[in-house]
């Protein structure tokens with residue numbers, strides 16, 4: 001499954017070169033870029049900076065908080081947390097291009113001391129137990145086969161009392177097998193959880209005070225606007241990536257919008273707090 005998702009993001013329209021090209025077109029001076037100059041381009045999730053702020057509040061992120069961003073992409077949310085709150089963020093991503101892109105962009109805007117880029121698989125975090133105060137993730141877990149393992153790994157690397165908050169695609173019982181297969185083939189969505197499923201996985205991973213918020217209604221609007229924006233950039237995308245790729249993504253977005261409008265697919269925000277701490281593989285009360 002993992003090569004599929006690496007390939008998907010290697011070919012994705014949002015990339016380091018696209019961000020740099022957009023900045024050049026805006027006439028930005030690369031020597032004096034500020035983090036704010038990137039915000040329009042480097043956030044690959046729904047709801048923009050407000051969505052990152054919402055997670056930050058639920059994960060208790062403030063100045064000096066040691067944050068792990070799982071499936072961090074080009075590091076947009078990580079840079080925002082560093083800039084806005086003074087958090088120290090480790091941004092983990094599986095894709096080499098995304099991790100290198102993060103390093104390049106964080107250096108360009110002078111945030112490389114607060115944002116560290118690590119390439120790795122969320123299912124086996126290369127960090128010691130208790131290394132972080134908070135963990136976040138946005139629209140990445142849909143690509144990960146063993147979501148229970150990711151959440152257990154996050155619980156392991158969080159200190160006792162540490163919080164995790166994330167958003168992801170969620171499925172309702174109405175999502176059919178054929179639609180699931182199409183989501184997998186088209187966008188490497190290896191599996192899509194439900195809200196009750198995620199609650200159970202969080203509980204098994206050692207999280208307590210678990211809460212969930214259904215974001216599906218807001219996501220329908222966001223997706224509709226994304227589709228319109230994507231189509232309005234047709235000429236540019238065709239010039240960069242070719243007509244076939246433009247058509248592929250255009251159909252993909254339209255398919256998505258249809259599933260969300262039909263109440264088969266949606267989005268959710270979930271959060272919880274680690275009360276247990278794994279010591280030598282066992283569990284103890286913090």
Ligand SMILES: C[S@@+](CC[C@H](N)C(=O)[O-])C[C@H]1O[C@@H](n2cnc3c(N)ncnc32)[C@H](O)[C@@H]1O
Pocket residue numbers: 005006009042043044045070071072073074075076077092093094095098120121122123137138139140141143144
């Ligand atoms: C939609 S992007 C989200 C990026 C970022 N969270 C943001 O909001 O801008 C999903 C990211 O998840 C990463 N990813 C997918 N599977 C992963 C895994 N098993 N471990 C780590 N990262 C993974 C992809 O490479 C991609 O960069």
